[in-house]
Every structure is written in C-alpha cells, then in structure tokens.
Amino acid sequence: GFVKFDHHRHLRQGFPEVILGLGKTPEQVVEILKLVKDRNHPVLATRCNDEIIEKVSKEIPEAEIHELARCITLYRDKVKIPEGMGKVLVISAGTGDLPVAEEAVLTLQMLGNPVEKLYDVGVAGIHRLFENYEKLLDARVLIVIAGMEGALASVVGGLVDKPVIAVPTSVGYGVSFNGLAALLGMLNSCSAGIGVVNIDNGFGAAFLANSINRIGRNVKK
Amino acid sequence: GFVKFDHHRHLRQGFPEVILGLGKTPEQVVEILKLVKDRNHPVLATRCNDEIIEKVSKEIPEAEIHELARCITLYRDKVKIPEGMGKVLVISAGTGDLPVAEEAVLTLQMLGNPVEKLYDVGVAGIHRLFENYEKLLDARVLIVIAGMEGALASVVGGLVDKPVIAVPTSVGYGVSFNGLAALLGMLNSCSAGIGVVNIDNGFGAAFLANSINRIGRNVKK
Amino acid sequence: GFVKFDHHRHLRQGFPEVILGLGKTPEQVVEILKLVKDRNHPVLATRCNDEIIEKVSKEIPEAEIHELARCITLYRDKVKIPEGMGKVLVISAGTGDLPVAEEAVLTLQMLGNPVEKLYDVGVAGIHRLFENYEKLLDARVLIVIAGMEGALASVVGGLVDKPVIAVPTSVGYGVSFNGLAALLGMLNSCSAGIGVVNIDNGFGAAFLANSINRIGRNVKK
Amino acid sequence: GFVKFDHHRHLRQGFPEVILGLGKTPEQVVEILKLVKDRNHPVLATRCNDEIIEKVSKEIPEAEIHELARCITLYRDKVKIPEGMGKVLVISAGTGDLPVAEEAVLTLQMLGNPVEKLYDVGVAGIHRLFENYEKLLDARVLIVIAGMEGALASVVGGLVDKPVIAVPTSVGYGVSFNGLAALLGMLNSCSAGIGVVNIDNGFGAAFLANSINRIGRNVKK
Amino acid sequence: GFVKFDHHRHLRQGFPEVILGLGKTPEQVVEILKLVKDRNHPVLATRCNDEIIEKVSKEIPEAEIHELARCITLYRDKVKIPEGMGKVLVISAGTGDLPVAEEAVLTLQMLGNPVEKLYDVGVAGIHRLFENYEKLLDARVLIVIAGMEGALASVVGGLVDKPVIAVPTSVGYGVSFNGLAALLGMLNSCSAGIGVVNIDNGFGAAFLANSINRIGRNVKK
Amino acid sequence: GFVKFDHHRHLRQGFPEVILGLGKTPEQVVEILKLVKDRNHPVLATRCNDEIIEKVSKEIPEAEIHELARCITLYRDKVKIPEGMGKVLVISAGTGDLPVAEEAVLTLQMLGNPVEKLYDVGVAGIHRLFENYEKLLDARVLIVIAGMEGALASVVGGLVDKPVIAVPTSVGYGVSFNGLAALLGMLNSCSAGIGVVNIDNGFGAAFLANSINRIGRNVKK
Amino acid sequence: GFVKFDHHRHLRQGFPEVILGLGKTPEQVVEILKLVKDRNHPVLATRCNDEIIEKVSKEIPEAEIHELARCITLYRDKVKIPEGMGKVLVISAGTGDLPVAEEAVLTLQMLGNPVEKLYDVGVAGIHRLFENYEKLLDARVLIVIAGMEGALASVVGGLVDKPVIAVPTSVGYGVSFNGLAALLGMLNSCSAGIGVVNIDNGFGAAFLANSINRIGRNVKK
Amino acid sequence: GFVKFDHHRHLRQGFPEVILGLGKTPEQVVEILKLVKDRNHPVLATRCNDEIIEKVSKEIPEAEIHELARCITLYRDKVKIPEGMGKVLVISAGTGDLPVAEEAVLTLQMLGNPVEKLYDVGVAGIHRLFENYEKLLDARVLIVIAGMEGALASVVGGLVDKPVIAVPTSVGYGVSFNGLAALLGMLNSCSAGIGVVNIDNGFGAAFLANSINRIGRNVKK
C-alpha cells in the first residue's frame, strides 16, 4: 500500500508505465512490476542495479533484462510505432557513454519512436562525425550524449537546425565532477537552443524527444 | 574586420541574424547592426545594456528598442508566421521574471511563432495556474520561466504532455545563488522530459521552441 | 567513561533520550543503550547501520528494530500522548523518501504526537495531493519530505496556513547532489514561512514539529 | 495588467498583503501599493532599495518608511494583536544583523504578534546571553538572527524547549560567503529541531513564527 | 629508494619522525618504519587503515597500535616532557570526534607535551562546558575539536585569552559536507584569533600547539 | 550562576577595544568611537571604508587614519610593549597583500608586540626569501600573508620550527575565487602545523600571534 | 621601498619586466614603471584599469597604451625576434574574448615571437575554423581562447599535433560562472595534452607559448 | 562494433594507440587490445583497475602490466627515441603521487622521450629540491606532480625558464577535495606560464610534454 498509482498517466500521456529503480529495494520493484503486469500494460524500469536485476529475473521470468542499459522491460512487443513519427538520432561520444545512450534508445522504442544510432564520435577525432553528416540531416530530433567536456553537443548543435537535446554523462575523472563539467558546457553552449537534462538522464532526454516527435504526428493538417 | 560573419547561417537555419549584446562595446554593436542592415535582413540584439541602447538609438534611429526585454530589433515587420506553426505558451512565475519572458516572446516572434502569454502564476498561489488550464492544453510548446526554487516547471510538466522548456531566472536572493537553485530544481524535476537552458536564457528557450514548432510545419505528410 | 550524560535534558525538555547512531561503533551504541535502559527511560536511536542493528539485536533482545526507518527503540510503550496535542501530518513525495518519513513518524510518536501519513504524492501527478486536501487542512503541523527538486514543499506551503517544516532528502542523482538541490529549493520557496532542516533529517523535523505542537498544549488559557 | 492578484490569500491565511520589493522597479511597487491601498487593507513591502523608497515617499505620502528594515507599510495601525498570542523573541548577534532583525520585527507586528527584542548578544561574549536568560524562557517562539558562523542558534537551541527559527545573515567576509557559512552552521546545528530559512530572510522567519504562535490561539480547547 | 629521507628534520625541529599513512601501501609503511627503527628514533604513523595496521602488527611486533586514533608508534617510551612545558587541553564535542581527538593527544605526547582531555562537551548542552571552566583556565594552549556546525570553537574562544586551535571534523551528514560546514564556522568565528587546521587534522593541531607550547620553554629569560 | 563572568574584556585579555567597521554605518562607528574615547582607552577600528574614514576624520579630529590598512586608531601612544615579548615577523608575498599586512602590523602594535616586516617575497622569486633567512630564525611567531596560490606559507613553514599563522588574501583573479584558492592551499599545506584564519583577516592573525607571544611572557619561570 | 626588485629575472629568463596592474594603485604602477624606465629595459603592464591608464598617460607620456588589451608598454621597439622562433597562432571564439586575445598577442610580441591571429571562429559555426585549416598546420604553438563552454579548445586539439594552450575567458552569463565552465571544459578535454591556464590569463598562456617556442631555438643541433 | 577506430591518428600524430581503461569493462579493453595487437602497433592502456588487469593478464599473456602506474602496454620494445629529443624531468612531491608520476613516465617512454625522475621533493623540506638543482636546469621540459596544496609547481616554475606542466593529484584529505585545492593552487601560481592538466592526469601531461619536446626535433634548421 506504499504506492499511490497514477492510473491516468498513460492515458493522459500515451505512455507505458515507467519505474525508476534507483532508491527502491528489489522487493519494491518486483511488487510494482507485478501490479503493472496484471494490467497487461507495457512497462520500463530504469536504473536497476545488480540486486534488482537478479531479483526480477528470478521472480518474473518473462521480464526482459537489458544489461548494458541497466533496464528491465515487460510487454515490449506490444509497442507499435505510430504513423507520422520521424527518426530520432542518438549520438554518443565514447564507450563510457553507452549505458546512458542505450537507456535513451530503449525509452524511445518503448514510446514508439524509430531510432538511429551514431556512437563513438567524440570531437577529439571530429572527422568521425563529419563522415556521418547525412545521418545528422536525416533526423527529426537529435539526442547528444557526452561526458568529460561535452563539446560534442555544441558541434552538433551548430550543424543542424532540428531540436537538439543534450545529456551530460558522469564519464570522466578529476574536475569532470561526475558530469558537472559536461553539464555546464552544454548549458553554456555557444550553439543556440540546446535543451539540457540531468546528468546520465537518458530516459528524460528520450521522453522529451518523444513529446517533440509526436508534434509531427499530432499536428492538425 | 573583427567579425567573421556567418553568411550561411540564416539560410541554413531559416533565421534572422541575432547579436548577443553582452560583452560587446556599444560601438561594436552599432557596427554589426549597420552591416546587417545593409543586407535588409531582420535582426535581433539581446542583452543590451543602457549604454548600447543609448548608442544604437542615436546612431540607428529606425531601430526598435524593447526596454523591458533589453533587446533591439530591425525589420521586425518583415517577419511572417509560416503556415503550420502552433502556439507557443510563455509562462512566468513572478514580476522579476518579466525581462526574461519578454526576451523569449520577442525571439519567438522574430522567428515566426504565434505566442500566448501566461504571467504571474507562481506555485505559492497555485489556483492561478489551474484557472488557466485551457491555455496549457492549447499550446504546442510551453516555455516555463521561474526564479527562486523554480517549482513551476515541475507542476506544469506534470499537467501537459507537450514539450516543456524550462528557463531558470536569477530572481531571488541568498541561496538562490543568482538562479542556480532554480536551475538545479528544473534539472532534477520529478516531471519527466523537461529541457532546460542556461539561467536567464529566454533567447535560447525560444530558439529551441521554434525548432520544435517547425517540426509540425516541416513534417512530410 | 567517554560520554558525559546530560541527565537533565529529558527533564528540561520533556523528552526521551535520543542517540545518533551515525559515527558510533556498534559497541558504543550498545553501551549507551544499556546505560539508559537501567534508568527505565524511553529511548530512540536513529541512523543505525546494519552492524549496529545486528549488534543491538543480539545484545539487547528487548530492543525494537525499525528496519525501514533505520531506528531502534526501547520502552516505546511507555510513551503517552499528552492532552491538547494536534495531528502532525507527514507528507512524502516518493518511495525513496520513506526511510526519512518513517524516522520522522517514529520520532513524533516517541515524543507523544498523533501522526497522520500522506505518502507518494509528488508534484509530477499533482492530482494525488489535491485528492487529499482534507488531510492537509486537518493537521496542526505539516512535515513535507521530498528529494529531487523538492517542489512539493512549495505547493503544500501555498495551500495551508499552518506551520510547514520541509525535509530535503538525498533521493535523486546527478545534480540532485545528494539532496542539495532539494534543500536549495525549499530554502528559496516562494511560499512564505517554511522552516527547513538538514538533508534526510527526519528526526530534526519531528523534534521541531513536537515543540510547535506542544504550544497548543502549554498555552495558558 | 502584469500582476494576477491573489485576492483570497489574506482570507485564506489571515494576512496583510506583502510585496517583495527586490526585482521590481519603483514604478511597479508604486502601482501595486496603490492597487492594495484602494482596498484599505494593511500592506508591507520588504527589501525596498533607495530608488523604491524615494519613489514611494513621493507618490504615496501616507506610506510609512522603515529605513533600517528597508521596508514600507500602509495601514499599520489597523493591525490588532489577537487574543491568545504569545511573545515572539527576536535575538540578534551583532550590529550588522539589525536590518534583518528589524524586518522580522516589523513583519511580526503586521501579523499581530507581541514582540520582544534581544540584540547584540553574539557568542564571543556569551555572558550577554546568559544575563538575559529570563527573556529566553518567557518567549513562546524564538527567532535567532546571526551572520559569520551563526553559532548563536545552537547555543540558544540548547537552552530552551520552545520552537527556534534561525535566520543566517550575510554579515561577514571571506569564507562567510555572504551568509552561506552561517546557513550551513544552522542546518547542522547539534541542538535538535531548529527550523532554518533563507539568508537574510527576516520576513520568512517572522511568517513562520506567526503561524506557530497562532496555534496557541486556534487550539480547540 | 622511493623516499628521500629528511634526516635533518628532527634536529631542525626537535621532533620524532612522522609518517602519514594515507595514500601509502602497507608495504611502504612497513618499509619506512623499519628504516626509522634502525635509527632508534621515536616514530609516529597517522591515518593508518586496517590493512596497514594488520601488516605492521605482523611485521613489526614491537609497534604499538592505537586503534581508536588509527595511529602506530615506536619508541614512545623514549619521549620525555621537557621542562617548562604547559598543559595542552584537548576539547571535543561528541563521540564521533574521538578518533581525531586521540590523534591529537598522541601527537602531543610524542612531542613531549602534558595533555588534559575534556570530551563530549558540545554546545547543545552548554552547561557541561561551564562545569569544567577551571580546566579551560588552567591550559596554556587549547585544541577544540568539533564536527557538525563547529560552534564549540567560538564559545571556547570567547571564554579564554590563550591560543585556541580549532579542528573541524567530518562528523555529520547532509550539508555538513564532510566537515566543510564546521571548517567554515571556525574560520568565520566571531571569537577573535582562532587558528584553524584542515578537517580531521588532529596531527596538525597538535603540531602547532607544540610549537606554541615550546615558546614558554625556549623564551630567553 | 554556574560561572563567575568577567564583564570587562580588555582586562581579561589585556586588550584595547576593537571595532569591526564592516557592516556598520559611519554614524554607528562614530558613536562607538566616542563612547570608547570617553573612557580614555586605546581603540582600533578595522575594515573602515571611505565613508567611515571621511566621517570619523570630520567628527573626531584626533583619530589617526591608517589609509593603506583601512584602519583608525585612538590613543595609540598609550600602548606599551610589555616585558618578555618576542618579535612577530609579518611576511607578505606581493603588493596587493599590503593592506592585510598593515592591518596585522597595526593590530600587533596596538596589542603591544614588537613587529618586524618582510614584504614582497613571493615564491616566484624564492631567492628573495632565502636572502632574509636570518629574519625568519629571529622571530618568535610568524604571520605569512599571501594571495593567489598561497604557496609562501608552505615554504616558510618548512624552514622554521616556530608557530606559523597563515592569512590567505583575496589578491588574484579567475579561479583564485577571491582568496579561496589561497585558503585551501594553506589548509592543505604539506608543512605541518600551520594555523589558518579567514581570508584577508590580518586582524585575527595578529590577535592569535599576540596570544601566543604572551605565553613567553606569562610563563611561570 | 615597498618592492624588492628581482633584478636577475630578465637575465635568468630572457624576459622584459612585467607588471600586474591588478591590485595596485595608479601611484604604485607609475612608481614601478619609472624605476624600470631608468634601466632602459622593455616593460609590459597588464590588467590596467581606467584609473591606471589615465594616471600613466599623464605621468609617462612615452608609454604606449593598448586600450583593448588593457595593457601598457615601454620600449616595445627594442624587442627583436630572435632567430629560430616559429609562429604562434592565437585563436579566439568570439568578440568578448578579444581583450584576452590581445593581451596574449602583446605579451608574445614583447617576448620576441612572430604571431598569427585567427579570431571569431567559435564552434557554433565550425566551418569558419575549417576554412583556416592551413593556419592551424602552419603554427608551432597554438593558443586557444574561448568563454562559454570552451569547446573550441577540444576541436582544435583534435586537429593538430602541436602544443595547444587553452585560456578560458569570463565571457558568458548564468552558469558560465565567470569562466569556470570553460575552464572545466578545457581541463576535461577529450583531446589529449592541452595545457590550461587561469581564466582570462592571456599573459600566462603567452609566457608558456614563448618558453615552448624557444625550445626550437635553443635546441643543440 | 561499438568502437569507431581512429585509424589515422597515429599517423597524424606520430603516436602509439592509447586506451583509457576508465569506464570500460574488462571485456571491452581486451577486445580493443586484441584489435590493436593484430596491427602490431605499440599500445598503452591507462587507468586500468584490478578487474581489467586480471582479465588482460589472463587473455593476453604477452601484455606488460605496470602495477604502480595502473597501466598495460604491448610492443613497448618497438618504441625508439627519435633524434633531437631532450630530457623530460618528472618531479613529484610525495609517496602518494607515485602512480600519477609513473603513468606520466610510461607515457613519455611510449612516445619516445628520454625521461629523468626526481621524486619525493615536496616543499615541506625544500632543501631536497635545491640539492637537485642541476637536474632542473638539465631538462628541456618539466612535469611537476603534487597533491595537497601543490606548491611545488610554483617553486619549480620560479627556478627554471623551460616549459613547466603541472599535474595536481588527488593525494590529501579534507579540503584537498580530491585534488581540487592543488589544481586551484597551480592555476593561480604566481610563477608565470605553467600549463595545468586535469587532476591525476599524468597521461595528459606527458602527451603535452612530448608535443613540446618534438619541437626541438621538428624545427626547420
């Protein structure tokens, strides 16, 4: 009885149930998942640590585990991509950013978005980005994920005129301050109009990208 | 010769020229404005202090001065709202947030967006927000502008399923730390998928809102 | 011999003995508990980690363990609610805030206060709060417990004219900075007159609420 | 038209209108004051700078100016102290804390509280505090105002069992960080149950003290 | 060969060798201790973790382990208190401060100072301090050790005219920021002339106290 | 009455009256100075801004103004150096540190200490320090005053075995953070036993140096 | 007599005298300049504010004023470029960075380096940088000067294999924190081996570039 | 397929492949090392934790493990020192700085630089530095590695006219803030022209030193 379910949210927002694993005990996650399962509704759990993943695997065998993304899903196959959705391009700078990128990708898919990936294109070797310029132009929304100094967001933002969402990651050491340096870099970007979310918040970026993407869909023609 | 003009930007981005007044001398702003004027292209200068405004008023009498927004425009009348654009709703919490809100409004208009305003609806008297619930639902993109603790963004984000862009302002004192508290609040919002821009950056929020709004327009039907 | 007992405190303040487990070895906690036990006086130990709980369970079997709250009590049944006390309402935003909320509840009870709970009513789904508006109005003192951006305190503060005590929690990640964002939000609240305590300090909030609640009791009629 | 008045607040909260001068132009303050004046309701404006005070003095001659407190009042004489209110004791550490202390005193009076003052009793000469021990015991609520390291709050909190509200001030230099050191000191106080408000926020402390004091009054006997 | 021994230091400074265990491997500490042992000179190792203590116990059985202080000594019995030294009083606020206090005591003793202890006298129960006023007056130098808000230093500093050295400790949680709040409090103390050392640096405080104490000794009569 | 308090600080501490100008109005400083003057007692006012200095010059013509130190004194000639005092050496790194150094010198003199100065010996040209090695050895207490990175304190601390008091100054720019970098450097000094005071607090360092110096004097032979 | 001249520095380091104007009174700067002038040696004064510039212009008419760079020079014509020096390229992002860039240029010239400039090439329009790729390859040392997020340093660092020195500037607002965001970005750069100097420290970057450039000259062939 | 190899980098930069172990799984490091191994090219992996080292030892037996430096190399013997390279001197302050120093040394060697070491010469015993003055003068580039207050960089910078690169380390406790204090000290150094890299970034310092050293080599005679 410790949870007040927001039964109307997925109606109001066209959205699967989402659970933030962080700060919950494995028992609590299992209890919530089972509640949702009974309603046959797609569900995504993010930021699940090893204990949660182990417990869920045992108690709910039909749950899909996404190791790299630290996520769990149920009824993923029920999700359909609605008509009118554009491509969302998920760009990441380095290997360490992959868990955040994959969390974003999974969220986008659960929300019904076609996703394109462009990984390992950090600005230290900027030619890797330019070799994929077509992909940049082809997307309707772009998510840029980078740690350390986060310069990738500024470079991408200067190359496209589509909405760019930037996700700083905690990749780095010393004065990266667990992602703070990247966050500040993205908020101060000299490329105008980049929307920033919390450090490592791949989920939030995907959620925003989805609400943007749906505009193309909902627009009264 | 101190400026390398980016002649392709307005083509590439469908955009009037924009000048950041901050960090420029009045002489520099006038020089740039005159350069742009010769090309008959709409232009917006933001964050203009008293010295800049005085100098420009004298040297370029046809320039429009927007005192509250600390902005200057030229050829504003040339801007037309393109077909397919939705309403952008600019929400602000208190009187001190008005300059930032007006910078956003002006930028949106220069970029060709229909704008709706909802001012002075801070959460201390939350009924003021609910009395305008229709306006919230009517917008395609929402910009929420608030200082102090910035809680307005979370409340609005929980009420709509459209993209929300949050602008923390430097309104406050003590541990508001010139907008840092509001920024942190918005980045940590428990309402999912809010895109945040730099403190007092009304321009950046409007720029992002515009790129989102155009999706409805550009979408290949 | 390492502790100078403040024998007069519970007389001076009408209070059971309270021990802060944090920074003490299990041996030290056991030693202190035994000292107090001999005086047959109610006692509460807060912030007890697994080692302390294990040690105390073994050495003092009559001690009550409150797992979720990370607390230990002795002689809880000796506490009576004095006449004239009002209801204290403990409101929390999410699942992760429960340990802090339960620490507050336990402290309030040990101090002789009737407690009402309203859990899982974070502002992302603000309707959950409004559905319980009666409870808000029915309380004499309100404790609001929230992590992330802490906006719940501002919303509650705007709805009632009773004293509101806000407890930021360390729930969150990235720029929540272990509760700092919530703390700053609460200190900057646009709702006037909210008293704030340290991050995760459910005990302190309850202690203050009790001293407020007793005013109704002590008041010379 | 830039202000949405919250006409119900003083009904809902039994409160005069309050205006935060900070971040408003002198013209805006005058406009609001005139609006309220027409309703014959008591009003308090805090954090008024020299420009505001000058403008208001000229435009609304019947306004009372409180120079040290940086406040302006209208219809102060209409405020009556309701039955059942206790004494609120306002304690301050040094000369530099006076403006904040006076803002608190004025707010308390506007809200109908009997006020006692105990100024210049910083802990460097702790005997000054002990010489006034009777005053401490005589109060129903205590507000402690101090800058620098803010130790006064801890000392007072240890001496009384009544609610203590602490206000850090920006008095100090170097690593006082404009009041941050005092704020941290107060939030970490080893004396339990001190409620803290924002730096220099005499108004907020008084507002909270009033809502506490009224409990004695409202209590159902 | 990784250490350049400062053979002249104990001559230049009248001092036993001191080793900082922090940041050294157990092997390195053992290697250094053996080097010093061969010179029959008193030695003190501070901030030794469990691995170091275990390794040293095994390899150098004659080493004295001081568990609470996290220190190791050799040839402690060789230290004599020189003529003319005064008493150094080590005052601490709570149980969590004991390791730092004991590190200071041990260092003082190794340096040849008579030490008096006054533990568990935090300002929340200030009468405990006053009951020991004689001890305060009897000391030539005072070391005050406290975490949380560190107010004890200010109170002690206001009561004596002898040199006071303050040591903030990392005891606390939330916005104690691992001792930063106490440090800031001590640096901003309204009691004049308190010398502050790094967080948890009992060694440094004792070292300074010793150099002060020796003035009484060295003074040319 | 558990303590017999000594109401007269200058008797208890052998000290002239000291006024902190910061945070006081010129009128307040004049008022206090006049009060003290009537008692014919030496007095020192520190951190006096231009307005205070101007006002005092006009109203109390016999007051001595110390422009560089931003201080004011009265009855300075009444101060005598007591027997048994040693030399206090005031060392500073650069030109910008002079106001703080002079505040320390003046305070030392008002407290009856013989003072030696060694200015402009920053570590960028370390030979300047070594050329004055004799002065270092000749002092009983040393005050080291430096901004920027504050390395001078570590170097001096490594060369002498007398008490060293370090004063960080706000000299610098960028990440000197108004003296914070120097403060951190001094608190982390690898030279053991340096006592640190607040940024720019020449007064506090001198006060501590005096209490140390007096040990040589008071010592029971 | 307040300055201890380091007469050997220019011999030891092959360098003109340099004066930091910041923190000095106009009188002090004039006095030092006159001292140097008498020795006929080239001299550079940096960070000179309006008062210093005015005073020097009046008192030393032969001094060259460099308004944009906030610098003053004497005997600049005496500086010769030694054989074997390579080109130093000074790159800057935007108009606001010009004062820092010009300070660097002037310092480089006073130290005998051939300088090339590449201004206004911020990454928001990255094509401006690529159009000047030849200049990048042609330099022996590169200085990159940028505010806001400072991403330019990472991009340049990825394109060349020559030493890159990065200078963050205080250009920006909000969470640029006066250059801190740019500094963090540069220190965390994913392009390896960038040496960073203090915010706005064009002088320091030039000084380092010179010492690097001279290696080409001094190398024993 | 998760890595986009930058095949041209070692050509473009004359450089062995370098892998940052931090943030990579042991499997990922092994996979990359094997890819590089097949190309017979020298490779260096830095910041490898115990898991990585164990996995690599098992899977790639010919890999060299450098325990203290936390690094792994392959084909180290293929590296030749090119003609014209000068000596790089690596100076460190204390035992705790050794891992960073050794990472720098290893990187320098892999890049083809003759390396000299000068360890354990912190400024608390400054004579140790002066006894090695010849070594300072003999180097073409100097890397200074220090934690705590980082004063060593300033002292070295004042003694030589060659390029100095400073590496702050996370050695220390309390307000060393894991290397931040040392970083700030180095950025604020009163010795001109020190280039600073991220905390603990021995690799980056070596990379920069190499690019400087090569100037002597590449210079067109």
Ligand SMILES: Nc1ncnc2c1ncn2[C@@H]1O[C@H](COP(=O)(O)O)[C@@H](O)[C@H]1O
């Ligand atoms: N208020 C503002 N805040 C942030 N960026 C701005 C603002 N106004 C203009 N800009 C950006 O600054 C660019 C112009 O910079 P500049 O060339 O220095 O005038 C524009 O293209 C915008 O991207």
Ligand SMILES: Nc1ncnc2c1ncn2[C@@H]1O[C@H](COP(=O)(O)O)[C@@H](O)[C@H]1O
């Ligand atoms: N607990 C401590 N905190 C700070 N400095 C210490 C401590 N213990 C020892 N030291 C200093 O560290 C020096 C020894 O450092 P090391 O040579 O690295 O063992 C001693 O001479 C002391 O100055």
Ligand SMILES: Nc1ncnc2c1ncn2[C@@H]1O[C@H](COP(=O)(O)O)[C@@H](O)[C@H]1O
């Ligand atoms: N420059 C200073 N910095 C810090 N504390 C000071 C300074 N000057 C005076 N004080 C302290 O402030 C006290 C006087 O404060 P007040 O009564 O407000 O004038 C003196 O007794 C000193 O302890």
Ligand SMILES: Nc1ncnc2c1ncn2[C@@H]1O[C@H](COP(=O)(O)O)[C@@H](O)[C@H]1O
């Ligand atoms: N210890 C280190 N610190 C900072 N950067 C490093 C370090 N080691 C390697 N790098 C950089 O990281 C790059 C490799 O990153 P990755 O492709 O993720 O392995 C190298 O080319 C270096 O530029």
Ligand SMILES: [Mg+2]
């Ligand atoms: Mg763009």
Ligand SMILES: [Mg+2]
């Ligand atoms: Mg929403």
Ligand SMILES: [Mg+2]
């Ligand atoms: Mg309320």
Ligand SMILES: [Mg+2]
């Ligand atoms: Mg109390």
Ligand SMILES: [Mg+2]
């Ligand atoms: Mg004292």
Ligand SMILES: [Mg+2]
């Ligand atoms: Mg010493």
Ligand SMILES: [Mg+2]
């Ligand atoms: Mg490069």
Ligand SMILES: [Mg+2]
């Ligand atoms: Mg040098």
